[in-house]
Amino acid sequence: xxxxxxxxxxxxxxxxxxxxxxxKDILEHFDDPKPAYNTISxxxxxxxxxxxxxxxxxxxxHEYYPLVSKDDYSKSHLSxxxxxxxxNSFGKMVSFFAKENHISVKEMxxxxxxxxxxxxxxxxxx
Amino acid sequence: xxxxxxxxxxxxxxxxxxxxxxxKDILEHFDDPKPAYNTISxxxxxxxxxxxxxxxxxxxxHEYYPLVSKDDYSKSHLSxxxxxxxxNSFGKMVSFFAKENHISVKEMxxxxxxxxxxxxxxxxxx
DNA sequence: AAGATATAACGAAAAAATTAGTTATGCAAC
DNA sequence: GTTGCATAACTAATTTTTTCGTTATATCTT
Numbered sequence: 001x002x003x004x005x006x007x008x009x010x011x012x013x014x015x016x017x018x019x020x021x022x023x024k025d026i027l028e029h030f031d032d033p034k035p036a037y038n039t040i041s042x043x044x045x046x047x048x049x050x051x052x053x054x055x056x057x058x059x060x061x062h063e064y065y066p067l068v069s070k071d072d073y074s075k076s077h078l079s080x081x082x083x084x085x086x087x088n089s090f091g092k093m094v095s096f097f098a099k100e101n102h103i104s105v106k107e108m109x110x111x112x113x114x115x116x117x118x119x120x121x122x123x124x125x126x
Numbered sequence: 127x128x129x130x131x132x133x134x135x136x137x138x139x140x141x142x143x144x145x146x147x148x149x150k151d152i153l154e155h156f157d158d159p160k161p162a163y164n165t166i167s168x169x170x171x172x173x174x175x176x177x178x179x180x181x182x183x184x185x186x187x188h189e190y191y192p193l194v195s196k197d198d199y200s201k202s203h204l205s206x207x208x209x210x211x212x213x214n215s216f217g218k219m220v221s222f223f224a225k226e227n228h229i230s231v232k233e234m235x236x237x238x239x240x241x242x243x244x245x246x247x248x249x250x251x252x
Numbered sequence: 253a254a255g256a257t258a259t260a261a262c263g264a265a266a267a268a269a270t271t272a273g274t275t276a277t278g279c280a281a282c
Numbered sequence: 283g284t285t286g287c288a289t290a291a292c293t294a295a296t297t298t299t300t301t302c303g304t305t306a307t308a309t310c311t312t
Contacts (some may be wrong), residue, residue: 011272013210039271041290046269060278061289068208072306074211075226078219081207084139085200091233093204095221095240099154105248107217108241115234116219131301149259162302165262169300186259186308 001068001076002050011043013068014071015053020065127194127202129175137169138178138199139193146182151164 004012014029015021023041027034044064047053055062086093094111097103103111130138138147142157149167153160170190173179181188212219220237223229229237 001225004267009210034272036272037289038273038291043269045291059289070211071222074222075228077211078207078223079228081203084135085196085203089233090223090229091236094229096197096200096238097204097216098237098241098244101248102201102205103216103220103241105245107215108245110217111220111224111268112238112241115224115229118224119231119234122227131299147274161300163259164261164303165301168302171261172299188260 002012003077003080004052004073007043008050008052011047012052012068015064015066015118016070020056020063022061022063022086026064070104127199128180129203129206132201133165133169134173134176134178137173138194141170141179141192142196146189148187148189152190169197191248216232 009027010030014026017029018025018081023037027037027040027042030040044053048055048064052066052068053064055064055069057063082088082090082093086096094103098108136156137152140152143155144151149170150165152170153163153166156166170179174181174190178192178194179190181190182192183189208214208216208219212222220229224234
Protein backbone atom coordinates (compact mmCIF):
# COMPACT_ATOMS: atom_id res chain seq x y z
CA UNK A 1 0.00 0.00 0.00
CA UNK A 2 1.25 3.46 -0.88
CA UNK A 3 2.25 5.79 1.90
CA UNK A 4 0.21 8.91 2.43
CA UNK A 5 1.89 12.27 2.02
CA UNK A 6 1.64 14.74 4.89
CA UNK A 7 -1.31 16.68 3.52
CA UNK A 8 -3.09 13.53 2.45
CA UNK A 9 -2.67 12.01 5.87
CA UNK A 10 -4.21 15.01 7.57
CA UNK A 11 -7.29 14.72 5.40
CA UNK A 12 -7.52 10.98 6.01
CA UNK A 13 -7.30 11.49 9.75
CA UNK A 14 -10.32 13.76 9.55
CA UNK A 15 -12.26 11.35 7.35
CA UNK A 16 -11.44 8.45 9.64
CA UNK A 17 -12.83 10.44 12.51
CA UNK A 18 -15.94 11.63 10.66
CA UNK A 19 -16.55 8.29 8.90
CA UNK A 20 -17.84 10.36 5.99
CA UNK A 21 -18.11 14.00 5.05
CA UNK A 22 -18.34 16.72 2.47
CA UNK A 23 -15.33 18.87 1.70
CA LYS A 24 -16.90 21.54 3.87
CA ASP A 25 -17.04 19.16 6.82
CA ILE A 26 -13.43 18.14 6.42
CA LEU A 27 -12.39 21.76 6.22
CA GLU A 28 -14.15 22.54 9.49
CA HIS A 29 -11.97 20.06 11.31
CA PHE A 30 -8.78 21.86 10.36
CA ASP A 31 -7.20 24.25 12.80
CA ASP A 32 -6.81 27.88 11.90
CA PRO A 33 -5.39 29.03 9.65
CA LYS A 34 -7.62 26.74 7.66
CA PRO A 35 -6.51 25.86 4.14
CA ALA A 36 -8.63 26.95 1.19
CA TYR A 37 -11.69 24.94 0.31
CA ASN A 38 -10.12 24.07 -3.02
CA THR A 39 -7.02 22.74 -1.36
CA ILE A 40 -9.02 20.13 0.50
CA SER A 41 -11.11 19.45 -2.56
CA UNK A 42 -7.98 18.74 -4.59
CA UNK A 43 -6.41 16.52 -1.96
CA UNK A 44 -9.54 14.48 -1.49
CA UNK A 45 -9.73 13.90 -5.23
CA UNK A 46 -6.10 12.78 -5.26
CA UNK A 47 -6.94 10.39 -2.43
CA UNK A 48 -9.76 9.10 -4.56
CA UNK A 49 -7.42 8.49 -7.50
CA UNK A 50 -5.09 6.60 -5.21
CA UNK A 51 -7.97 4.48 -3.93
CA UNK A 52 -7.95 5.71 -0.34
CA UNK A 53 -11.43 7.21 -0.47
CA UNK A 54 -14.55 7.08 -2.60
CA UNK A 55 -17.64 9.25 -2.73
CA UNK A 56 -21.38 9.15 -2.99
CA UNK A 57 -22.86 11.87 -5.14
CA UNK A 58 -25.89 13.86 -4.11
CA UNK A 59 -26.55 15.83 -7.25
CA UNK A 60 -23.44 17.83 -7.65
CA UNK A 61 -22.08 17.52 -4.16
CA HIS A 62 -19.91 14.65 -3.05
CA GLU A 63 -19.83 12.91 0.26
CA TYR A 64 -16.46 11.27 0.74
CA TYR A 65 -15.70 8.25 2.86
CA PRO A 66 -12.57 6.14 3.50
CA LEU A 67 -12.00 3.03 1.45
CA VAL A 68 -8.90 2.19 3.43
CA SER A 69 -9.57 1.93 7.15
CA LYS A 70 -7.33 3.52 9.71
CA ASP A 71 -6.55 0.05 11.02
CA ASP A 72 -5.47 -1.20 7.61
CA TYR A 73 -3.32 1.81 6.99
CA SER A 74 -1.78 1.47 10.46
CA LYS A 75 -0.97 -2.12 9.77
CA SER A 76 0.69 -1.35 6.48
CA HIS A 77 2.61 1.59 7.81
CA LEU A 78 3.86 -0.10 10.93
CA SER A 79 4.79 -3.23 9.00
CA UNK A 80 7.00 -1.14 6.75
CA UNK A 81 8.48 0.58 9.75
CA UNK A 82 9.19 -2.65 11.59
CA UNK A 83 10.71 -4.06 8.44
CA UNK A 84 12.99 -1.05 7.91
CA UNK A 85 13.96 -0.36 11.50
CA UNK A 86 13.65 -3.65 13.38
CA UNK A 87 14.53 -6.23 10.74
CA ASN A 88 10.89 -7.17 10.49
CA SER A 89 10.58 -8.31 14.08
CA PHE A 90 7.72 -6.89 16.15
CA GLY A 91 9.33 -8.49 19.14
CA LYS A 92 12.49 -6.48 18.68
CA MET A 93 10.51 -3.30 18.32
CA VAL A 94 8.37 -3.82 21.39
CA SER A 95 11.36 -4.87 23.46
CA PHE A 96 13.19 -1.75 22.41
CA PHE A 97 10.38 0.52 23.49
CA ALA A 98 9.82 -1.40 26.70
CA LYS A 99 13.47 -1.02 27.63
CA GLU A 100 13.46 2.64 26.68
CA ASN A 101 10.67 3.24 29.18
CA HIS A 102 8.23 4.40 26.58
CA ILE A 103 5.74 1.91 27.91
CA SER A 104 4.52 2.30 31.45
CA VAL A 105 4.31 -0.55 33.91
CA LYS A 106 0.56 -0.34 33.76
CA GLU A 107 0.61 -0.59 29.98
CA MET A 108 3.05 -3.48 30.07
CA UNK A 109 0.84 -5.35 32.48
CA UNK A 110 -2.11 -4.82 30.19
CA UNK A 111 -0.13 -5.94 27.19
CA UNK A 112 1.04 -9.07 28.97
CA UNK A 113 -2.49 -9.94 29.92
CA UNK A 114 -3.66 -9.58 26.33
CA UNK A 115 -0.72 -11.59 25.06
CA UNK A 116 -1.32 -14.39 27.51
CA UNK A 117 -4.82 -14.55 26.18
CA UNK A 118 -3.68 -14.52 22.58
CA UNK A 119 -1.06 -17.16 23.20
CA UNK A 120 -3.66 -19.36 24.85
CA UNK A 121 -6.04 -18.80 21.96
CA UNK A 122 -3.38 -19.60 19.37
CA UNK A 123 -2.26 -22.74 21.14
CA UNK A 124 -5.75 -24.09 21.64
CA UNK A 125 -6.34 -23.84 17.92
CA UNK A 126 -4.08 -26.78 17.21
CA UNK B 127 12.42 15.96 15.16
CA UNK B 128 11.74 16.46 11.48
CA UNK B 129 10.63 13.47 9.44
CA UNK B 130 12.94 12.23 6.73
CA UNK B 131 11.80 12.34 3.14
CA UNK B 132 11.91 9.13 1.12
CA UNK B 133 15.25 9.78 -0.52
CA UNK B 134 16.77 11.09 2.67
CA UNK B 135 15.65 8.03 4.57
CA UNK B 136 17.30 5.70 2.08
CA UNK B 137 20.59 7.49 2.52
CA UNK B 138 20.26 7.46 6.29
CA UNK B 139 19.57 3.73 6.26
CA UNK B 140 22.85 3.19 4.45
CA UNK B 141 24.77 5.48 6.78
CA UNK B 142 23.27 3.80 9.82
CA UNK B 143 24.47 0.49 8.44
CA UNK B 144 27.94 1.72 7.48
CA UNK B 145 28.38 3.88 10.60
CA UNK B 146 30.32 6.27 8.37
CA UNK B 147 31.17 6.58 4.73
CA UNK B 148 32.11 8.66 1.73
CA UNK B 149 29.55 9.45 -0.90
CA LYS B 150 31.10 6.72 -3.02
CA ASP B 151 30.51 4.17 -0.25
CA ILE B 152 26.90 5.18 0.17
CA LEU B 153 26.36 4.96 -3.56
CA GLU B 154 27.69 1.41 -3.63
CA HIS B 155 24.96 0.29 -1.27
CA PHE B 156 22.20 1.35 -3.62
CA ASP B 157 20.57 -1.20 -5.87
CA ASP B 158 20.77 -0.83 -9.62
CA PRO B 159 19.86 1.39 -11.24
CA LYS B 160 22.07 3.41 -8.92
CA PRO B 161 21.40 7.12 -8.70
CA ALA B 162 24.06 9.57 -9.86
CA TYR B 163 26.95 10.35 -7.56
CA ASN B 164 25.77 13.94 -7.37
CA THR B 165 22.32 12.89 -6.29
CA ILE B 166 23.70 11.22 -3.19
CA SER B 167 26.12 14.06 -2.65
CA UNK B 168 23.27 16.57 -2.66
CA UNK B 169 21.06 14.54 -0.37
CA UNK B 170 23.79 13.98 2.15
CA UNK B 171 24.47 17.72 2.23
CA UNK B 172 20.78 18.39 2.79
CA UNK B 173 20.86 15.88 5.63
CA UNK B 174 23.79 17.81 7.02
CA UNK B 175 21.85 21.08 6.87
CA UNK B 176 18.99 19.43 8.69
CA UNK B 177 21.34 18.15 11.36
CA UNK B 178 20.96 14.44 10.65
CA UNK B 179 24.60 13.91 9.67
CA UNK B 180 27.93 15.61 9.92
CA UNK B 181 31.26 15.00 8.23
CA UNK B 182 34.96 14.81 8.82
CA UNK B 183 37.07 16.32 6.08
CA UNK B 184 40.14 14.60 4.71
CA UNK B 185 41.50 17.31 2.49
CA UNK B 186 38.73 17.79 0.03
CA UNK B 187 36.86 14.57 0.58
CA HIS B 188 34.21 14.20 3.23
CA GLU B 189 33.43 11.24 5.38
CA TYR B 190 29.85 11.45 6.57
CA TYR B 191 28.42 9.94 9.71
CA PRO B 192 25.00 10.04 11.41
CA LEU B 193 24.37 12.60 14.10
CA VAL B 194 20.93 11.17 14.75
CA SER B 195 21.01 7.49 15.59
CA LYS B 196 18.65 5.01 14.07
CA ASP B 197 17.30 4.35 17.54
CA ASP B 198 16.56 8.01 18.14
CA TYR B 199 14.88 8.41 14.81
CA SER B 200 12.87 5.25 15.42
CA LYS B 201 11.73 6.59 18.73
CA SER B 202 10.65 9.88 17.30
CA HIS B 203 8.92 8.34 14.33
CA LEU B 204 7.09 5.69 16.28
CA SER B 205 6.06 8.17 18.95
CA UNK B 206 4.44 10.31 16.28
CA UNK B 207 2.76 7.27 14.82
CA UNK B 208 1.44 6.04 18.15
CA UNK B 209 0.21 9.52 18.89
CA UNK B 210 -1.61 9.85 15.55
CA UNK B 211 -2.98 6.33 15.25
CA UNK B 212 -3.31 4.95 18.78
CA UNK B 213 -4.12 8.06 20.82
CA ASN B 214 -0.62 8.02 22.21
CA SER B 215 -0.94 4.63 23.86
CA PHE B 216 1.76 2.05 23.14
CA GLY B 217 -0.41 -0.45 24.91
CA LYS B 218 -3.23 0.06 22.43
CA MET B 219 -0.86 -0.31 19.54
CA VAL B 220 0.76 -3.48 20.76
CA SER B 221 -2.58 -5.00 21.67
CA PHE B 222 -3.89 -4.24 18.23
CA PHE B 223 -1.00 -5.99 16.53
CA ALA B 224 -1.10 -8.90 18.93
CA LYS B 225 -4.78 -9.45 18.19
CA GLU B 226 -4.22 -9.08 14.47
CA ASN B 227 -1.73 -11.94 14.59
CA HIS B 228 1.15 -9.85 13.44
CA ILE B 229 3.13 -11.06 16.39
CA SER B 230 3.90 -14.75 16.64
CA VAL B 231 3.44 -16.77 19.81
CA LYS B 232 7.18 -17.09 20.08
CA GLU B 233 7.61 -13.34 19.81
CA MET B 234 4.86 -12.70 22.34
CA UNK B 235 6.51 -15.04 24.81
CA UNK B 236 9.78 -13.22 24.36
CA UNK B 237 8.10 -9.87 24.79
CA UNK B 238 6.33 -10.99 27.94
CA UNK B 239 9.59 -12.21 29.39
CA UNK B 240 11.26 -8.87 28.71
CA UNK B 241 8.31 -6.98 30.12
CA UNK B 242 8.25 -9.03 33.29
CA UNK B 243 11.84 -8.10 33.73
CA UNK B 244 11.22 -4.44 33.05
CA UNK B 245 8.26 -4.34 35.38
CA UNK B 246 10.34 -5.91 38.12
CA UNK B 247 13.14 -3.44 37.47
CA UNK B 248 10.78 -0.47 37.55
CA UNK B 249 9.07 -1.58 40.72
CA UNK B 250 12.29 -2.26 42.60
CA UNK B 251 13.41 1.29 41.89
CA UNK B 252 10.95 2.72 44.36
C1' DA C 253 54.87 21.40 -14.11
C1' DA C 254 51.09 19.47 -17.13
C1' DG C 255 47.52 16.52 -17.58
C1' DA C 256 44.27 13.18 -15.66
C1' DT C 257 41.21 11.94 -12.07
C1' DA C 258 38.19 12.35 -8.18
C1' DT C 259 35.51 15.11 -5.41
C1' DA C 260 32.50 18.78 -3.45
C1' DA C 261 30.05 22.77 -4.51
C1' DC C 262 26.98 25.01 -7.25
C1' DG C 263 23.15 25.59 -10.02
C1' DA C 264 19.42 24.25 -12.36
C1' DA C 265 16.16 21.03 -14.40
C1' DA C 266 12.58 17.67 -13.44
C1' DA C 267 9.27 15.59 -10.64
C1' DA C 268 6.20 15.48 -6.83
C1' DA C 269 3.38 17.67 -3.54
C1' DT C 270 0.79 21.55 -1.95
C1' DT C 271 -2.04 25.38 -2.40
C1' DA C 272 -5.42 28.03 -4.37
C1' DG C 273 -7.54 30.98 -8.31
C1' DT C 274 -10.88 30.53 -12.09
C1' DT C 275 -14.62 28.50 -14.40
C1' DA C 276 -18.75 25.95 -15.17
C1' DT C 277 -22.75 24.04 -13.42
C1' DG C 278 -26.53 23.10 -10.66
C1' DC C 279 -29.66 24.54 -7.06
C1' DA C 280 -32.11 28.05 -4.26
C1' DA C 281 -34.31 32.41 -3.48
C1' DC C 282 -36.75 35.75 -5.26
C1' DG D 283 -36.56 32.97 -15.48
C1' DT D 284 -32.84 35.69 -13.39
C1' DT D 285 -29.69 36.34 -9.85
C1' DG D 286 -26.82 34.72 -6.34
C1' DC D 287 -24.60 31.01 -4.00
C1' DA D 288 -22.24 26.61 -3.34
C1' DT D 289 -19.72 23.12 -5.26
C1' DA D 290 -16.65 20.26 -8.19
C1' DA D 291 -13.62 20.38 -11.93
C1' DC D 292 -10.04 22.34 -14.07
C1' DT D 293 -5.94 24.79 -14.27
C1' DA D 294 -2.08 26.90 -12.74
C1' DA D 295 1.21 28.82 -9.42
C1' DT D 296 4.20 27.78 -5.70
C1' DT D 297 6.93 25.06 -2.87
C1' DT D 298 9.40 21.03 -1.81
C1' DT D 299 11.87 17.13 -3.16
C1' DT D 300 14.65 14.63 -6.25
C1' DT D 301 17.87 14.30 -9.71
C1' DC D 302 21.97 15.34 -12.08
C1' DG D 303 24.95 18.34 -15.36
C1' DT D 304 28.63 21.67 -14.89
C1' DT D 305 32.36 23.80 -12.66
C1' DA D 306 36.16 24.53 -9.63
C1' DT D 307 39.59 22.62 -6.97
C1' DA D 308 42.61 19.48 -4.93
C1' DT D 309 45.36 15.44 -5.44
C1' DC D 310 47.75 12.08 -8.07
C1' DT D 311 50.55 10.51 -12.06
C1' DT D 312 53.86 11.11 -15.19
